[in-house]
Amino acid sequence: MDFFARIGRSIIDNCSTMGRASILFWGAMVAKPQPTKSIPLVIKQMYVVGVQSLLIILVSGLFIGMVMGLQGYTVLVNYGAEESLGPMVALSLLRELGPVVTALLFAGRAGSALTAEIGLMKATEQLSSLEMMAVDPLRRVISPRLWAGIFSMPLLALIFSAVGILGGHLVGVDWLGVDAGSYWSIMQAAVDFNDDVMNGVIKSIVFAVVVTWIAVFNGYDAMPTSEGISKATTQTVVHASLAVLGLDFVLTALMFGTE
Amino acid sequence: MKNLVEINNITFRRGDRVIYDNISMNIQAGKTTAIMGPSGIGKTTMLRLIGGQLKPDSGDILFEGNSIPSMNRQDLFDCRKHMSMLFQSGALFTDMNVFDNVAFPLREHTKLSEQLIKIIVLLKLQAVGLRGASELFPSELSGGMARRAALARAIALDPKLVMYDEPFAGQDPISMGVLVKLIKELNDALNLTSVVVTHDVTEVLTIADYIYIIADKRVIGHGTSEEIRNSDSALVQQFLNGKADGPVPFHYPAPSLEESLF
Numbered sequence: 233m234d235f236f237a238r239i240g241r242s243i244i245d246n247c248s249t250m251g252r253a254s255i256l257f258w259g260a261m262v263a264k265p266q267p268t269k270s271i272p273l274v275i276k277q278m279y280v281v282g283v284q285s286l287l288i289i290l291v292s293g294l295f296i297g298m299v300m301g302l303q304g305y306t307v308l309v310n311y312g313a314e315e316s317l318g319p320m321v322a323l324s325l326l327r328e329l330g331p332v333v334t335a336l337l338f339a340g341r342a343g344s345a346l347t348a349e350i351g352l353m354k355a356t357e358q359l360s361s362l363e364m365m366a367v368d369p370l371r372r373v374i375s376p377r378l379w380a381g382i383f384s385m386p387l388l389a390l391i392f393s394a395v396g397i398l399g400g401h402l403v404g405v406d407w408l409g410v411d412a413g414s415y416w417s418i419m420q421a422a423v424d425f426n427d428d429v430m431n432g433v434i435k436s437i438v439f440a441v442v443v444t445w446i447a448v449f450n451g452y453d454a455m456p457t458s459e460g461i462s463k464a465t466t467q468t469v470v471h472a473s474l475a476v477l478g479l480d481f482v483l484t485a486l487m488f489g490t491e
Numbered sequence: 492m493k494n495l496v497e498i499n500n501i502t503f504r505r506g507d508r509v510i511y512d513n514i515s516m517n518i519q520a521g522k523t524t525a526i527m528g529p530s531g532i533g534k535t536t537m538l539r540l541i542g543g544q545l546k547p548d549s550g551d552i553l554f555e556g557n558s559i560p561s562m563n564r565q566d567l568f569d570c571r572k573h574m575s576m577l578f579q580s581g582a583l584f585t586d587m588n589v590f591d592n593v594a595f596p597l598r599e600h601t602k603l604s605e606q607l608i609k610i611i612v613l614l615k616l617q618a619v620g621l622r623g624a625s626e627l628f629p630s631e632l633s634g635g636m637a638r639r640a641a642l643a644r645a646i647a648l649d650p651k652l653v654m655y656d657e658p659f660a661g662q663d664p665i666s667m668g669v670l671v672k673l674i675k676e677l678n679d680a681l682n683l684t685s686v687v688v689t690h691d692v693t694e695v696l697t698i699a700d701y702i703y704i705i706a707d708k709r710v711i712g713h714g715t716s717e718e719i720r721n722s723d724s725a726l727v728q729q730f731l732n733g734k735a736d737g738p739v740p741f742h743y744p745a746p747s748l749e750e751s752l753f
Binding site (some may be wrong): 358 | 568
């Protein structure tokens with residue numbers, strides 16, 4: 233009986249957590265807009281979660297593009313198809329690696345920082361003091377961070393893909409001698425703006441919502457102790473990464489599954 | 492004397508544990524009221540109940556005659572503009588300097604110009620002796636200074652009620668003296684109503700106009716400092732004189748020592 237009671241308790245706890253997360257999401261997304269106050273807060277958070285993540289995105293994008301260039305070349309050259317390196321690198325980055333790796337890096341770099349920051353604000357009674365000052369923490373703290381994540385991640389994913397394509401060019405064209413004209417022109421012919429670029433952007437918007445939501449909720453819901461914040465930060469990275477990988481399959485099936 | 496806050500027969504539980512059992516108190520307008528009691532009996536909980544952050548299981552809490560537990564969120568936020576709370580940790584925003592922390596409620600709730608906000612903030616900081624520290628960040632302040640900065644923020648909107656949560660905890664004698672003086676002087680000068688939750692008996696007896704002592708889920712004594720000092724309740728006397736054993740036992744409830752050891 234204990235076993236069933238534990239399963240039941242776990243289901244109830246998970247439903248309760250989902251309920252609290254939904255209430256937080258709804259409250260933050262529909263918070264009454266106050267443009268003069270909200271816009272500067274969102275811009276500040278875009279700097280924190282977006283601009284400060286740029287370095288890791290640029291470096292990772294460059295190396296992933298370079299690795300793809302090298303791996304792609306070694307396979308394609310066997311079939312005399314090394315001119316197709318450009319579309320291979322570009323399509324892989326725009327459709328999959330750009331949105332997915334950016335979301336994973338974002339969860340590790342910005343997501344964990346958001347959770348820890350909000351959790352510490354809770355532990356040091358800053359969220360309570362906002363409440364007591366008649367300021368809604370969902371509007372003042374959660375909403376700007378949520379919107380900043382949603383705006384930043386698609387931009388970061390596009391930057392990641394662009395730098396990756398340049399990385400592929402660096403290895404494929406500049407090092408291994410693939411023709412530069414073929415690299416760019418076949419890529420231009422093969423990549424469709426709506427099917428490839430926009431679907432990648434849609435993916436990264438979905439990942440942005442999910443990752444940022446998980447990050448801010450884990451911080452807001454954290455036990456206000458050092459152990460609680462540590463647990464919440466770990467949960468953010470684990471849950472967000474799993475959610476991104478799971479959702480990627482669903483979105484890929486919906487976008488490209490019937491081609 | 493008119494009551495600013497009336498706590499009428501409230502019962503409050505955390506899970507199965509009863510924190511307050513049918514407790515009543517009145518906070519008189521313009522006075523300093525102290526709520527005292529041993530650690531862990533839920534003194535801070537009382538402030539959160541008054542502030543509407545928690546709801547009682549039964550009973551009512553009135554602020555200027557309006558029921559706090561039955562207010563909707565908007566009414567509660569409107570009501571909170573007339574009350575403020577000094578948290579034990581100060582709860583200053585760590586990403587803002589002292590000036591911006593004090594200016595925060597003014598920027599959120601008023602349409603005053605930055606020039607006027609600057610004047611008000613500097614006057615509030617002058618009142619707590621921290622005008623010179625306006626550019627410092629919370630991480631650069633001592634514990635006592637952080638509480639004084641938080642006090643300046645708490646009085647920024649000239650509230651009717653200021654609630655102090657353990658303002659003297661962990662303070663050196665000088666900081667404690669400064670805080671005692673500030674609480675008394677600000678209460679008198681700004682015609683505030685103050686509620687001080689503490690277990691520092693000596694300090695609070697010098698500034699409180701009225702005192703409630705809470706223990707065992709109920710009010711065990713109340714009155715002026717003189718009446719409390721002369722109380723014939725053994726529980727009150729144990730608390731005032733800091734006796735290790737008495738009605739509040741030294742030992743946490745446990746089976747007998749023989750039973751545990753053998």
